[in-house]
Amino acid sequence: MLIKSLRFIVALSLLFLMLLLGQWLNILLPIGIPESIWGLLLLFSLLVIKVVKIQWIAPASRPLTRYMTLFFLPICSGIIEQIDVLNQYLQALFIANFLSTVGCLIIIGYLAQWLFEREGQQDE
Secondary structure (H helix, E strand, O other), rough: OOOHHHHHHHHHHHHHHHHHHHHHHHHOOOOOOOOOHHHHHHHHHHHHHOOHHHHHHHHHHHOOOOOOOHHHHHHHHHHHHHHHHHOOOOOHHHHHHHHHHHHHHHEEEEHHHHHHHHHHHOOO
């Protein structure tokens, strides 16, 4: 039990260290990327180059991802409080979401087709 607790503390410390480094990077490079994203990029980079092992962060990351839906409850309650405003603009929101989704699918389809044709020409 003590070893599990220590592993959890070390894993959580590593995650908070990445967040802290992300905050420092945000101060050094104020280009509009949030601190948490900097921290995630740092953690991902360290995992890819195998400086940090997955086993080191797994004890703290598993409970966080398991209960991630709880982090979205305040957002949902805020949406429910503003349901009348949402109903007022529901048609515009639906059209915007639909058109942007269809537009992205069309662009991705043409881009994939162009890339596959280009790859076929290089093989010849």
